[in-house]
Amino acid sequence: MLDLVHLQDSIARIQRAKSLSALHTTFTEEIAALGFDKHTCLSLVDMNNPPPSAIQVFRFPEQWVERYKAKEYYKHDVVLKTVLKNTGPYAWHTLDRSDKRNRKIFAEAKEFGISDGMTVPITLPGHYPCSINMAGDHVDVDPLNYHIMHLLAEYYFLKIIELAGEGKKLFDPPELTPRERECLIWMAKGKSDFEIGCILSISSRTVNGYIENIRKKFDVSTRTQAVALAVSGGIIVP
């Protein structure tokens, strides 16, 4: 177990990193001392075709990463699928990995020294939802260390964004009027134009007009896209 001064030193080392590669190495060392010696930091995107602003840090064995991408395991891996369901961190051994696909993924990962791990999901306005995944061979990591790694992961993510520059920002969300925002919030909750009209005491035609405006402002063709962008742009909270 670490004392607090020790923890603050670890944070300071992460904050002092001069480059991204130095940062990744420092973080690897810090979490290795706590039980997990490998990590990834991944925006939730198609790994084989990531958009330029996505974060894709792999400090897992290269062969495993290649295999994982080639087999498109990220589409089925319960570790990544849980990111959007949880706002808090989770230990991998608490996930249901009993289906055939995940049994296979985890059996193969074990051969690369990945037996257990934890994931810290981070959602931040203007950025893709991201996961910091820390893993290793140890299966008996001290529960307190999970909390410490969670804290370090928050500082790690902060520093990645800082070093990668604010250029990593996804896009500048458009300005919405208060009425447009209200319609958007109800639309995201699955309400129809008619229902929104009843809630806001306006006609459904007017609602439709607001939503069409929103769609144009986001420059997208469907309402679903507009809601997705509004969430990642921080205009509405999931």
Add this chain to the structure above:
Amino acid sequence: MIEIVTRFNRQAFASQMEQMFRQRYSVFVEQLNWDLPEAKDGLEVDEFDTDDTIYLLSIDRKGRLQGSKRLNPTMAPHLMSGKFPHLVEGEVPRGPHIWESSRSCIPASGRGNGVIGQLFLAMVETSLLFGVRQITFVAGMDFYQTIIRAGWGHVPLGYPQPDASGEDNIAGSLIIDPIALHNMRRKYGIMQPVVNTAAASIAA
């Protein structure tokens, strides 16, 4: 505009104070299901809403409350000393220049409007006015990333620990100085004061 509300000018903001207690009820009791036994009749008030408490209220042109937070002196009983001392490794930081921030509350309709940044800035401006150099806080880890990227100096005072509902909380401390204010103004793109400085003059 953000109003600094102390015991001396509270009367003038009676309506907004009530809106604040209602919004706190709606957010903390109804949405977040915090265990707050003192909350009742749609108002969330607790033992740390005292005469010494300073409130920061974001009020729009029509007098509607957009968001709020409160500051308590650490020399008196406060949230960290009263309810969360276990989150702190060692002693709870206390001193005349150390205040605690709590109950940051933005109703769902106001989120994404930049109110969080304005309340953060208001807290720093108010601290500098009142000679506060350190702000302590207890926060959910889901909010921690927002806190640490604001631009002020920050240190954890302990480890994240789950509460009864399983959510991780952390105790932390912010360093308040003109550098923090400068960094934060640049980050939020607000280069002039956000607090109504006319109100501050009638306070302690």
